[in-house]
Amino acid sequence: MKEGPDIAQIGALIGDPARANMLAALIGGRALTATELAGVGGITVQTASTHLAKLEAGGLLTQRKQGRHRYFTLADEAVARLIESMMGFAAGRGHLRHQPGPKEPALRKARICYDHLAGDYGVRMLDSLIASGSIEAVGEGLGLTEKGEGDLKCIGIDVGDLRSSRRPLCRSCLDWSERRAHLAGSLGKALLSSFLDKGWARRTAESRSILFSPEGDRQFLMLFPVDP
Amino acid sequence: MKEGPDIAQIGALIGDPARANMLAALIGGRALTATELAGVGGITVQTASTHLAKLEAGGLLTQRKQGRHRYFTLADEAVARLIESMMGFAAGRGHLRHQPGPKEPALRKARICYDHLAGDYGVRMLDSLIASGSIEAVGEGLGLTEKGEGDLKCIGIDVGDLRSSRRPLCRSCLDWSERRAHLAGSLGKALLSSFLDKGWARRTAESRSILFSPEGDRQFLMLFPVDP
DNA sequence: GCGATGCTTCGGTTACGATCGAACTATGAA
């Protein structure tokens, strides 16, 4: 009975509501200070500090000191995937805190998931990439095709650069609001970054939602069509 | 801060050591009674009973009454995958309770993972199926090829039957002792079942390990060769 | 230097949940 990895430890880390809220906030991808995290956790800074220390000791978070601020982020993408997969699992069982899916329509439409695009627009983009033959799907896996590599070059994404990182190029990530897959991995990140760089969309201050400009919206829908 | 699925709830369910031990025992795939689960959890039956009630209320377990026994199993494969993914995550962070990987060499060699083969033999089988062109791998996804369908027919597995179930045919499952993927899904289950039916291997009473007979061992290694 | 801000550490309180003994229910066997 004592064999194997200790899942109770990380389960307990995630099992506290305040800590869970902090982790959920951090899959927004941006680094947050201890005070901000105390806010999302609904607790005082003292309490948050001890929670954050535990999460860091457990290897779920890393902190970066910058002046008199301490910025916390998820330790790596594996943590984000774990949290997301638990969210997907919980959503599938109806363990929702309020409505099914994100409350605000904006969140449901487009939001950030660690560092890539999720929500309605996220699944639409992946669907379109598959339909156009840029990405092939086998089982739950995703792979970039030669055609896809060319197409991406046209919109300014050099896949060669992405390959050099150890991180997988394409990854499927289950969207818990749409209950379908969207594109993660370094390619997912690069695509979202390019939208932000082009000014098609921007992140909001306090939320995970992504706001598309009217022009960006038009461009996005044209670039990633879905046939009826 | 209140949006989204409640991961704290299931985190807390898994976060208790006694409950985590029970869940880990149940990914062995066989139904266990409350008394047996109390044993693996290292607690009395009264305590186990309350734990099991909570796990059932949380949707992680289902129970089946049979005479004066109550047999508990994981609610479905999604629970098994969640536990396994948490094990993989924990193993990657070095959150081990004792040695890295399973303690007994037998467990490391071949063990059951919910309903399919894991351990050294599990990853070997998948490697061999990919090398022979029976299964194709794209990203993290797995798909059965036409050649594979024919090959499987030869060893007595009718893929058509498997397709009728809603469960995915091929699924990749991260092996936490080998740190590599092995084959899950209904095909993984069917393959293990056939080994057991043929008498090549048998399950052990109290452990997750799978014991191959000398003849079964020979057949298995011949059927799933790996080139150097 | 000074005060203000961000965060951690300390100390003490509180509450929840894990635990078990004992009593109770249900099924099976004699």
Next chain:
DNA sequence: TTCATAGTTCGATCGTAACCGAAGCATCGC
């Protein structure tokens, strides 16, 4: 029927961890 086994429910204990106020560092701006 009676006894034994399997399991749940009740009641009470106990420990731990979450929590916050207050004090202590560290860093910034002045």
